[in-house]
Amino acid sequence: MISRASAKFVRISPRKTRLVADTIRGKAIDEAQAVLMHLDKRATIFVQEVLNSAVANTKNNPDISASDLYISKITVDGGPVFKRYRAGSMGRAMMIKHRTSHILIELDLTKKAMKEMEAKAQQEVKAKKPKAKAVRQGTGAKLKKKDSKVNKLTTGKRGK
16 A cells, blocks of 8 residues: 545445445556546545545655556445434424445555566665675684584583
8 A cells, every 4th residue: 555545424425436436446546537537426526536635645755656556445434324304294204314425545556666666676775785794704702612512523422
């Protein structure tokens, strides 16, 4: 996950919003924005705002461009329900439920962009890596320990 954005308590039914979310799930950012521009649904306004917010959240990293991103996760969950009453037939009161939605969008890098970034990172590590210095093999204390192990093996005595 590169970035995420959410909108909570959006005043539209989750069922209607999921129709829009399903059309752009897994698509590239440019493609998803084009689809949202041409969909004739009220929920596209809210989904587009969250998508633009998620893209804006990636601006902190200059190595990532919007064309390298895709929608890795989009969920629409139900929020609280506002209950209202109106007059019904035969003197009854009928409940009206005004549903709300929580929209969450997570963006991630495409596989191609991920490979390019990993290759770039490896090149930077190789460029910064200092040359290894020759290290002396063992110190006096270590040599004594090694010698005692050798003595144990050759003489058959146990370190006495």
